[in-house]
Amino acid sequence: MKSAFRISLGLALFGFILTLFLSLSNNIFSTSLIRALVSGGLLFLVGIAVQWILRLIAEPGNPLPPIEPPSGRESIGRTLDLSTPDEQDELNRIIRQSETPPTAEAAFEPLHPPKLTTKTDQKAQDLADALRTMTEK
Template sequence: MIGTMRINLIVATVAGIFTFALSIGNNLLLSTCLKSVYSFLILFVLSFGFRWVLGLMIGAEHAAVGTAQSLPAEDSPVGQSLDLTTPDLDDETRQMMKANLGDNNVSTGTDMQFSPLNPPKLVTKNNLDPEQLAGALRRMSED
């Protein structure tokens, strides 16, 4: 476990005081004190669980570090350094970039022409037979 019982006491005391302060306006004094004690006890126990989980996580981390250090290190320089420099642009690279830019400009001018969007028109039926509408409504209400 990580830490001491002092951490549990501090967390539980803060929770008890917070619960007391929030419930004193709405409850009787006995009810408020009882809720504060419950809050204190619950968070005191939960702090043990939280400290135990943290201890397991840190213990597993230390075990992983210990096994990594115990393995023999290879003398391979692969992965030991990182080169963050960009290569210099030579003439061939510049020519390739100019050729690619030139091809894109030509194709956009001939292939891509503007054409407006022409959606289909919606047609409404204004002259419907009232008897057909009533029959359709009756069939829909039966289902």
């Protein structure tokens, strides 16, 4: 257990020093120190977590119990049926409907939008008044 803390502490110290020196060139000392402390703490926690996971994997004396599938009423709600119902008849009906030719009532009729026109008979005084009104608002 002591060696786990020593390794994690060494990793944290290495991260602290590396972050401090790399951050000093771009930041003031207090900002660099805060960032170095945060990186050291995070590396310490990551080191502890990795060692704990490796210890769990490598420990042969405590195997996990085998998982047995539940049977009877206990299995209700615990299994997932990934099969979908057969919808072939509905798909064939949709395809048949799309293949029917359109009737004469639904013939193509183009749109007739109104034409855009501009007013050319505006007086210069009216335009100047409109511009004054817009600039005052």
